[in-house]
Amino acid sequence: MSDNISLSLAEMRELSENILIDNGFSKDHAKSITDVMAACQQDDCHSHGLFRLFMCTQSMKLGRISGSAQPDVIDAAPSVVRANANGGISLLALDAALPLLIEKTKKNGIAALAINHCYHFSALWPEVEKLSAVGLAGLAMVPSHAWVAPAGGKRGTLGTNPLAFSWPRPGQxxxxxxxxxxQFARGEIELYRRAGKPLPEGVAIDKEGQPTTDAEAAMAGAMMTFGGYKGSALSIMIELLAGPLIDDLTSKESMEAADGQPEAPYHGEIIIAFDPNLFSAGKAVANNDRAERLFADIIDQGARLPSQRRYQARERNLARNAVEIPRTLYNDLLALRK
Amino acid sequence: MSDNISLSLAEMRELSENILIDNGFSKDHAKSITDVMAACQQDDCHSHGLFRLFMCTQSMKLGRISGSAQPDVIDAAPSVVRANANGGISLLALDAALPLLIEKTKKNGIAALAINHCYHFSALWPEVEKLSAVGLAGLAMVPSHAWVAPAGGKRGTLGTNPLAFSWPRPGQxxxxxxxxxxQFARGEIELYRRAGKPLPEGVAIDKEGQPTTDAEAAMAGAMMTFGGYKGSALSIMIELLAGPLIDDLTSKESMEAADGQPEAPYHGEIIIAFDPNLFSAGKAVANNDRAERLFADIIDQGARLPSQRRYQARERNLARNAVEIPRTLYNDLLALRK
Structure with a gap:
């Protein structure tokens, strides 16, 4: 018996939507969440695929997240959309606000979407790929919980603060x-802890602020940013742009608000969109060739563009119209049905 | 006799403007260039202070740069300003376009300035501080010359691609x-080469694409990005946003256009501005307190915010109304007068 089970793409979606609805999410929320989770699973991005249904349902059980909140989309300024998620998961608010963000970007050249008062658990790449899919470049940032020390610091202040970017490449x-x-995602430290393996040097500090390779001590202490003081500066910028700029929480405030509960972090998000046509005075096609020469020069020297493994998985899974997930995961997911 | 000489701030400006005018720059260009160079020198940021007058005058001698080009400011879209520097140094174009960028940002919430067809030699922080000085957040990016290999690559494709950000803090x-x-600025490698010192590991590759600690071999090979594949991805994003997005050159194209001449790189620049008032629905004051709590938590644990040494130098130099520069530099600068 294989350790994996194959689900058709339709079965995967149905399973996800049913679990979410069974656990108190409205149909609208279940669809928006499933869109992003299915995109991740379809790319064999397991950590942000169906696996995240546990986080969604657990957050719901803790009783603070709203499964039915309708987002309010606010036309805040000619180039700013705000979407108040009203305590729901971020993704329905994103879907509700996206058409206005796209419209403003195509009219004004650059525009931004601030999502407020949302629970956030998802990978950012499916969000920025919603923009590149319509010919725009997109940049997204979120805070998280204060598990990461600033360069030279001794304790968690910053979030893992991801940054995602997508650039449209017509026809590919x-x-x-x-x-x-x-340096690491929080979940990676957890994997080292479970495996009893030492962490690499330079990834974490203990609760006294001393360097540690002990994953248990790291969980009680803090992670470090990638790239030393530069990564730390970038992480602080993300706190500011996806927090105080948009009238929402920093990672530290988000962690305090969660009060130790292992739920999805509650905070805001910023997404910036750029229209290559308006920025280039209508010369987007010629400049696309210029971008392609850059990519070709990177590939020609044996380097890889990011996301290539994901795209290979996507092509493979779309061709067979199915994803493979571990049987144990499938059984655990079935147990979430009610 | 001291090895340093003291110049009053007015003498510093006068020396800079005179050298530029003597070497073929118009009064307007000389003023814009001096503003930024004096800001750097005033902060004891020697590498981007008066020292850069050598680069400006040398570029001028090579005969391609225009010392008198008047920039064209183009209202490209409701949230996009384009400034065509017409082959001059970027800074006059920036000064000419800045009022419209600020106006658009305060009206629309977010706006961007693309500077095209410019020679670029300056630090970016004085540029983004022109935005934070008027209460906006600013983010700037430029390509340079293709001295930097992508992660996993063997040769220079990317520029040193700086990224600068400034967030306004009222009253401070x-x-x-x-x-x-x-990993390093180009000039740092040059300093190691002159000193005959080995580079740290992980900073550079030789022309066969093999890791090297030999500065000479590194100058002939390529530098590496900070932060591994993450820094590399960020650098590619900067190529795209400050190049093809705005209809201007990538670092590789800029290096090819320079044809081996040691002049200031010729390319474009993008600056993005954010209005905290419009993003926060008028709650910028309350959110400023939130940002200050973040900064306080960083400082409280013994970490430093970026730029603090620079600000200390600024206060010291403003208090004595003077800067100190090496006497040898002063004498070399005088030799640029005609």
Whole structure:
């Protein structure tokens, strides 16, 4: 018996939507959440695929998240959309606000969407790929919980603060990246802890602020940012742009608000969209060739563009119209049905 | 006899403007260039202070740069200003376009300035601090020359691609950072070469694409990005946003256009401005307190905010109304007068 089980793409979606609805999410929320989770699973991005249904349902059980909140989309300024998620998961608010963000960007050249008062659990790349899919470049940032020390610091103040970017490439997969500004994602430390393996040097500090390779001590202490003081500066910028700029929480405030509960972090998000046509005075096609020469020069020297493994998985899974997930995961997911 | 000489701030400005005018720059260009160079020198930021007058005058001698080009400011879209520097140094174009960028940002919430067809030699922090000085947040990016290899690559494709950000802090110095996305700045490698010192590991590759600690081999090979594949992805994003997005050159194209001449790189620049008032529905004051709590938590644990050394130098130099520069530099600068 294989350790994996194959689900058709339709079965995957149905399973996800049913679990969410069974656990108190409205149909609208279940659809928006499933869109992003299915996109991740379809790309074999397991950490942000169906696995995240546990986080969604657990957050719901803790009783603070709203499964039925309708987002309010606010036309805040000619180039700013605000979407108040009203205590729901961010993704329905994103879907509700996206048409206005796209319209403003195509009219004004650059525009931004601030999502407020949302629970956030999802990868950012499916969000910025919603923009590159319509010919715009997109940049997204979120805070999280204060698990990461600033460069030279002794304790968690910053979130893992991911940054994602997507650039449209007509006729092929976009140029997309999505990375945490911490050295490791929180879940990676947890994997080392479970495996009893030492962490690499320079990834974490203990609760006294001393460097540690002990994953248990790291969980009680703090992670470090990638790239030393530069990564730390970038992470602080993300706190500011996706927090105080948009009238929402920093990672520290979000962690305090969660009061130790293991739920999805509650905070805001900022997404910035750029229209290559308006920025280039209508020369987007010629400049697309210029971007392609850059990509070709990177590939020609044996380097890889980000997301290529994900795109290969996507093509494979779309071709067979199915994803493979571990049987144990499938059984655990079935147990979430009611 | 002291190895340093003291110049009053007015003498410093006068020396800079005179050298530029003597070497073929118009009064307007000389003023814009001097503003930024004096800001750097005043902060004891020697590498981007008066020292850069050598680069400006040398570029001029090579005969391609225009010392008198009047920039064209173009209202490209409701949230996009384009400034065509017409082959001059970027800074006059920036000054000419800044009022419209600020106006658009305060009206629309977010706006961007693309500077095209410019020679660029300056630090970015004085540029984003022109935005934080009027209560806006600013983010600036430029390509340079293709001295930096992408992660996993063997040769230079990316520029040193700096990224600068400034956040306004009413009543005090802004939160500002400005860093190259390469591990080292090009000039740092040159300093190691002159000193005959080995480079740290992980900073550079030789022309066969192999890791090297030899500065000479590194100058012939390529530098590496900071932060591994994450820094590399960020650097590619900067190529795209400050190049093809705005109809201007990538670092590779800029280096090819320079044809081996040691002049200031010729390319474009993008500056994005954010209005905290419009993003926060008028709650910028309350959110400023939130940002200050974040900064306080960083400082409280013994970490430093970026730019603090610079601000200390600024206060010291403003108090004595003078800067100190090496006497040898002063004498070399005098030799640029005609």
């Amino acid at each position: 997969h976009p140029f997309t990246f999505d990375f945490a500004t911490s | 110095h802004p939160f500002t950072f400005d860093f190259a996305t390469s």
